[in-house]
Amino acid sequence: MNPQLSRRRFIKAVIASSVAAASTSGVHNALAQDRSRGAVERLISLNVNGQTRRVDVAPHETLAHTLRYKLGLTGTKIGCNRGECGACTVIIDGITNYSCSTLTHSVRTRAVRTVEGLQAADGTLHPVQQAFIDELSPQCGFCTPGQVMSAVAFLEENASPTREEARQAMAGNLCRCGAYDHYLNGIMRASGQNS
Amino acid sequence: MSDYTLLGKDFTPPDVTGKVTGKAKYAEDFKVDGMVYARMYTSPMAHGRVTRIDTSKAETMDGVIGVLTAEDIPEVEAPNAAILTNSPAYIGDPILAVAAETEQIAEDAMAAIEIEIEPLPFVTDPLDSLLEGGANAREEGNVYARSREGSGFREIKWSQEQIDEFRAGKEPTGEFVSEWGYGELEQGFADADLVFEEPFVTIGYAHMSMEPRTAMAYWENGKCYVHGSAQSQSFWIPGLARMLGVEMKDVCLISENTGGGFGSKIGAYPIAALPGYFSRKINRPVQLRVTREQEYYMGSARVGFQGWIKMGFAADGKITASDVFIVEDIGPNATGGDASSAGGAISLVYDPTAMRFRGLPVLTNTTPRGAQRGPGQNQIAAVMAPIMDKAAKQLDIDPVEIRKINSTNNDTIVYADRSPVTSAYMNEALDQGAEMFDWETRKTQPKRNGNKVRGLGIGQGYHSAGATGFDGLIRITPDGRLHVHSGIGNLGTYSYATTSRAAAEVLKVSEDSMQIHRGSTDNHLPWSSYQAGSVTIFAHTRTNYVAAMDALDKMKRIAADTMGGAPEDYDIDGQRVFLIDNPAQGMSYGAIAARAIQLGGEYSGDSYPEDIHEITQRAVQNLAGTGLVGVAKDNLHQEGVIPGLAVAFCEIELDLETGKYDILDYVGIAECGTVMHPKGLAQQMKGGAVWGFGMAKSERHVYDPQNGLPANVGYYQCGIPSYLDVPSVTRTDAVNIADPQNPFGARGIGEPAMGCSVAALQSAISDALDGHIFGRSPITPDMVVNHVMGRDQSYKPLQTNNF
Helix, strand or coil: CCHHHCHHHHHHHHHHHHHHHHHCHHHCCCCHHHCCCCCCCCEEEEEECCEEEEEECCCCCEHHHHHHHHCCCCCCCCCCCCCCCCCCEEEECCEEEEHHHCEHHHHCCCEEECHHHCCCCCCCCCHHHHHHHHCCCCCCCCCHHHHHHHHHHHHHHCCCCCHHHHHHHCCCCCCCCCCHHHHHHHHHHHCCCCC | CCCCCCCCCCCCCCCHHHHHHCCCCCHHHCCCCCCEEEEEEECCCCCEEEEEEECHHHHCCCCEEEEEEHHHCCCCCCCCCCCCCCCCCCCCCEEEEEEECCHHHHHHHHHCCEEEEEECCCCCCHHHHHECCCCCCECCECEEECCCCCCEEECCCECHHHHHHHHCCCCCCCCCCEEEEECCHHHHHHHCCEEEEEEEEECCCECCCCCCCEEEEEEECCEEEEECCCCECCCHHHHHHHHHCCCHHHEEEECCCCCCCCCCCCCCCHHHHHHHHHHHHHCCCEEEECCHHHHHHHCCECCEEEEEEEEEECCCCCEEEEEEEEEEECCCCCCCCHHHHHHHHHHHHHCCCEEEEEEEEECCCCCCECCCCCCCHHHHHHHHHHHHHHHHHHHCCCHHHHHHHCCCECCCEECCCCEEECCCEHHHHHHHHHHHHCHHHHCCCCCEECCEEEEEEEEEEEEECCCCCCEEEEEECCCCCEEEECCECCCCCCHHHHHHHHHHHHHCCCHHHEEEECCEHHHCCCCCCCCCCCCHHHHHHHHHHHHHHHHHHHHHHHHHHHHCCCHHHEEEECCEEEECCCCCCEEEHHHHHHHHHHHCHHHHCCCCCCCCCHHHHHHHHHHCCCCEEEEEECCCCCCCECEEEEEEEEEEEEECCCCCEEEEEEEEEEECECCCCHHHHHHHHHHHHHHHHHHHHCCCCCEECCCCEECCCCHHHHCCCCHHHCCCCCEEEECCCCCCCCCCCECCCCCHHHHHHHHHHHHHHHHHCCCCCCCEECCCHHHHHHHHHCCCCCCCCCCCCCC
16 A cells, blocks of 8 residues: 555545535536636546546546546456455556545546556567466456556566565455466566566 | 377467456446446345335436336246345345436435335344244245255244254254265164264355446347356356346347356346346446445355264275265355255265265345355365364374275266266375375474464365256358357356367367357357356367367368268368378368358358257357358267366464464365366466365354344455465366366366365364364364363354354
8 A cells, every 4th residue: 555645645535525525516517617616626637657638537536436437447447446355456656556445636646557558559568467478367357457557566666576575565456266376476477587 | 298289288368468458348347328327226124025115206316217126027936036126035135226327326316215114034044043933034934945846935943952952963853855865874874983973064155256246238129238247158148038038039148258256157147137127118228336345245155054964984994874964054045055065075075885965955034145166065075174084083094095095986976876977086186186295294294383283184175077968169261260159258267268279179270270259149159058067178178079070070071072082081180171192182271161151051050950059050040151160069978977076285384372374385186187278277276275265264254143234245354365365386286187078088177176175274274273173164263262272162053154
């Protein structure tokens, strides 16, 4: 969990947003530019996968919601919507976050990376993606984008981890198929080590 | 490994890239123009009768499109699950649904609906329902027996004394509804040198597939298109059509990727049909998303057991008699059958000389049950492992040896009807596992180190692992490519791809020249299995074999017709049909396909065998004229039980102060015939191991018995294993001996892969605690601490769905 986006911060943001939402309830359809005093700005710019995306975001909206339903980035999955499973993991300023538990308004000034942003322009897969294919890491695949994002962020921080370090780092991503062993194989392969 | 070109080799399944890039689409990722969102109002009561619904205020709200109630849907006879009901039988039973422009509006509208429900008595523990004066989960009764002779409700009550005796671990004397057996049971116990009885409980728990279920539907030209999360594409069609009240040809299921099933998505479940009904009523596409929390209320979940078993062993370790009685928690919809399967597993895995099974399926007002990975077989695997260890200890026999003495082999006959097995090599699996685990060395090593104590465990898993009678459908097109049509789903086992390669193997087609068609029933898919019960590898290597053999026969006949000679003068290789005596004279597959189209008839699918399923017939009709068509029903010889077997060895370190334990090492050996896909098999064995750890360690339902509320409705509360609950490395291998009743020697493995694991861990915990048998799964740390401290457990004997 990003210490800058801690649970406490999330809760505080929710409270603030609720106040804002309550204050705008009478002007629900007002455009962002003629918002009344005290109302939260709704039309914001997000930096997602290196691109600036303009999007209308409700005050209480989570990043997972915005990515999936406003920006069409459905690679980010919602498995529990309560910060338990990690299927919605994205990277914000280099650090993994559960996007289901991150308010979109809180990442306005940050760089968001999703699974769709990993492939090179020529289509070359990220080494983690390629290693996950080579090790047949996914089973059903629903948790896989989250596993990929956690592994990418982890290897950016620790390029040559031990298997045990990888296991600890990945502990926030659940997989009901139980493909943990093969994901760890993938991470070790992506780091250039034997699995 | 195998001599095959494709089978037995690792490969990259075509769908795996989409899974790592996020491009793979699951049911909820599909949207269509004009789509609206449905939300369900579900029962807040564990059992009740809806007496009044007033939706008038909700229906006039801005953004609300419509309301669907049980009145809009054909009634379903209890105890079967209804799409919507006015007789809710558990908290979470869907009563009505609202469709709106947004989910938020739908939720707001539901708050404006007036609904009155008359509460009825309810029950969350089967024994509370069995007790005289106890509540019935349904107004019609508390027991529902399904049998070939007829199914129906019963009311069965036991006296307080009978319940007390059962709880005390004595043989149940109350009424039961099913019984089977073989051999002379009394004689078996008389012949035994060691006889003991054990009570047991296995608590049910949720499937917890990572993808919460979504269904979206719309109608186009009178046909209902359903986007769903399914274990099989073809197998869903009859159920979907029945629920929607249309013919099978008027339903299309799109299910490209399924985020886990584990038995919960075998057939079309009621909420998959809800959007279709709603869409027909309001004439808009409707999407229904089930939240993670709702998944725990609505199920499905594993069946729970409360049971008693009596075992008799001869001095040499042979099991002379086994007598088992199981009260089965079948939830509100009478979805079970696990108990009898558990009896079958005792017969097959331990081969007692005589045995008896008695069962009593009891309804509860808990989440609906359904098949879950090794339904019955895996619960009893957990129960039996410590019992085998206890006998080994008392008879001074090595725990591996006592399992070998009783193991199934090619000559074993099983079940009440004394069926043969197609093949079985349990001894070989045990030997291979013992060697890989270094059992002989480890068993002599010291166990105790301060507060930590080591435990060694052995587990055996079984599930029948094959099915027959499904159809294969392939094509060769004029560009020379092989097209394999597969109606089995995509759960992540990759067996749709593995089994498709069987057709390419027969026809000697390269991987690059093969294309698999799947994902939507509009892709002309044949009648395929349910992709459950570990059947797929056996069933669909056979279907693709028979379809490929049909194509091969047709290709040779076309070659003979075109170039002269007889069909048997021809052979194939390099995607050519050629004269054996003069290989230079031949035709490419492309040319053969073009000729097939010219010839028409059976060659190009204009006619087809009469015995193929209606679904396959329609697929062939739609493909006719596009190439050479190979299509056939799997009528290959099959007799006897097709066993999937697995064994596991594990070592744990248990902390006597905290009751927690770590799994230090795990070895799993598959006995599933010839290995078809090594990496896929390793995935199943390792994933199955994780499932077994969850069942043994932490997964269970907890209900508030006062209100009938599920108390654990999140992943962590429900004990799903994480990276930190499993060893960093799990080691697996396979016996790899061909089964004679599959053209490639293969059988399935998905469920035994879990059964051996839960059994091995239960066995290891017992070993660490000097042979203590909890007779319960899961075994949680507080149970271990209570035992070590000599304190009473927090649950009363045989209590379930609570602690």
